[in-house]
Amino acid sequence: MESFANIFFMFFITFTNIKLCLSDYDNIQDNCPAISPKMQTIFINGLPCKSSANITAQDFRTSELSNPGSTDIFGAAIKIVTAAEFPGLNTLGLAIGRIDIDEDGLVNFHYHPRATEIIFVTKGVLLAGFIDTKNQVFQEFLSVGDVFVFPKGLFHFILNHGFQDATFVSVFNSQNPGLVSITATTFGNTLESLEKVKKKLISLSAYEVHDNAILTMPRLESIFS
Template identity: 55%
Template sequence: MKIKSHSSFFLVFLVAITNTHVCLAECDNVKDYCPTSTQPQKQAIFINGLSCENPDSTSAHDFKSQELSKSGSRDDFGSLVKIVTASKFVGLNTLGLAIGRSDIEVDGLVNLHNHPRATEMIYVNQGRLLAAFLNTQNQLFQKTLNAGDVFVIPKGLFHFFLNRGEQVATLFSVFNSQNPGLESLSSLPSESENTLESVQKIKIKLNSLSHSQLHGDSDLTSAVLDIIYDH
């Protein structure tokens, strides 16, 4: 009876793995592409929650997106960050990529945040901005970027962008993860009031970094850490 029971279990297991494609990570493709299906089927299940459309239905339209063609309303920090993943840009599915756009008004900023699952590479489309990230040794790396410049933020590190130009700054991002994630200080609980006054305090502190004449990384790092832990 035990042998028969085990045989039945093995048969069910074999059928299950034969009809189900499970990807436990952002693994290499065995196909050229796998656009996200708008009508998911049980035969193509991924842990990331997305499934592939029928290959016969794939067209060039799947590999084009207009999600980043326009800006939108900005937050209290004077910026808009939009990240597009395979759920909206179906051609990205299984490619290990996501894309993004940030628009920052003059003296505005993208507040301190990180992407726990991805390195971010940014391209400045217009404007002039300060980009900075803090490594795990609490060392600050910052650089002024102009239109056409590219900057890389390593995976999981806190960073911010500050518009130091005279026009709206626009930058585009590429992430080496299908789901980069986003952790922002503005979404963390704080003992202080979540008001425009507290937002202005953060903006003033980060603005002071770009105007500072300090020459030591330790001084700049201390200022950023003060923003993080006082938030």
């Protein structure tokens, strides 16, 4: 009985001292530029490191964001660069993105399961917002130089609210943030259905938005009904 009590005590101590990690694990060396995934022969949670003899300054520089990505049906071109494309990011718990939005376009409702996202506006006027677990929407108008943050795992959207194309840069606190879009998981990607969602999302901008606005809106699923 005493041995059982000791085992239970050790079990309790072990599991009550587990610390939750809110981002990717810290690296345990100065750097670890990634080997190309095409050269990877075994699966690991991340990417293997190059030999230190083969690391160069080029591993820590990228031009991946010099051009926009492909534009989707909502008028948004989303390009996220991870360690797979930018070797120097490997083990640093970071990814970076560039998003270009056509006039009247939007980045549809989506979330990143493994990362908080911070955006920095470099061109245009945006309406950015996210919905918390109490079904409240937090939204703000943003202009060049403004920064906005989307908490990890919460649905968010960005509307181009100006009269020109808009661009912003995103930074994520994960080297593989992931992206889950409502569009891909709730209904077919037909022009008719996507245009319906776009109109409902744009209607959110009809709210009178004040500084630090907190608004209650219909449940998220009603937007897609």
